[in-house]
Amino acid sequence: MPGYLRKVWAVYAKDVRAELRTKDIFSAMFVFSLLTTLVFAFALPAKLLDPKEVGGIAPGLLWVAYTFSGVLGLNRSFIVEKDKGSLEGLLLAPADRGAIYLGKMLSNLTFMLLVETLITPIFGVLFNYSTFNVWLIPVVLLGTLGFAEIGTIFAAMAINTRAREVLLPVLFFPIMLPVIIAAANATTAVLANRPFDEVLGQLEFMAVFDVIFLVLPILLFELAVEE
């Protein structure tokens, strides 16, 4: 494995190993997404949860649950590094900043996908709405990848500010909005078994967005973490 990828893997494996021991990030994200889902399920008027109506709102609510829990996880992933001073340890290493970014981004992506895998069937049961469709996998993967890519760099920028927990969503959601809208629309189309052409356009949009926001943070991460 080339040196660059070895460092990406080292950062990723370190995050996953620490998380397997503590489950701090995962448990916070999962409980939060579950609570969000429960609030929606019990607070919405019954007529909106009618099988004929629910398909219009459920995908949007599902992405709200994904994104809210995702923000929580992104915040935690850098707070853990900052509070123990280990972020500086990472930055002192002769590793390309892009490799550090990629390792952190991949671990955030892993935690988010894991939570989404668990919460999606629970959401389906609570809303009496089938969330089983194989085409949902690329939609969730591309949407979550974009979320993790942008979220990781913004979390790194916000970590040096006083109001870091508040600042992250304020900075991050306006940029993330196109991907969340595309992902929610694609989810609606997939779960309503609409023609694949409708989904394809959204998938293409998310793929382009993901490529752009994979390259940009790799180049800009040095500035993001600088004092």
Add this chain to the structure above:
Amino acid sequence: MMVRAHKLVKSFGNRPVLRGLDLELRQGDFVTLLGPNGAGKTTLLRILATLARPTSGTVELAGIPLNEAKSSIRGLLGVISHQTFLYEDLNAYENLRFYGKLYEVPNLTARVEEVLNKVGLEQRAIDRVRTYSRGMQQRLSIARAILHNPPILLLDEPDTGLDRQAADMLGGLIRELAIDGQSRTVLMTTHNLERGLAMSDRILILAGGRLAAERSSKSLAPEQLQDFYYDTVSLGGAR
């Protein structure tokens, strides 16, 4: 010259912290940097460690300008701070292996065992860092800093939070490791004047954003140091 700073200026907004500081350290120098709170000691070390950018001035480490090849310069440095840079939920062995991979340390397994032996933590290598005392964490932090055998060590108040016994032991360990197998260049900041004098070859006093005084440690008796320090700081701060 291992460390050279020329006309170094660092300002935070309108507040200058370093005002045209000049510093030169040769290979094998063990230098203690003293100064009151806010004098700019940590800022200087953070600039040398590539964690902060100077407002103006130049810095060279081992002859390489700091603004060029930052990544390879980082490989020349070992940094020990009052923060340990360790992951508390990983054990000592995992922490060192992680940093070893980032520093591309050859024969990593053997090297990790070697540095754990040097700092006397081989018996606790598989215990989580969370279970360590502050002194043990700081010893592991030293192991992390010397893992890649750096020619330059930057120590920012490494004895903060340690009791006297632990701080003395840490001081002895740092001194020993500084001359272990090679002649490392060490720049250390501390508030403990006596320990700084005892450990180093040279004392520098930072005041008013500049180096206000420089003395060989041999030329100062411990009982003279306090007067010398306070006189220098009050004069330097008034400039």
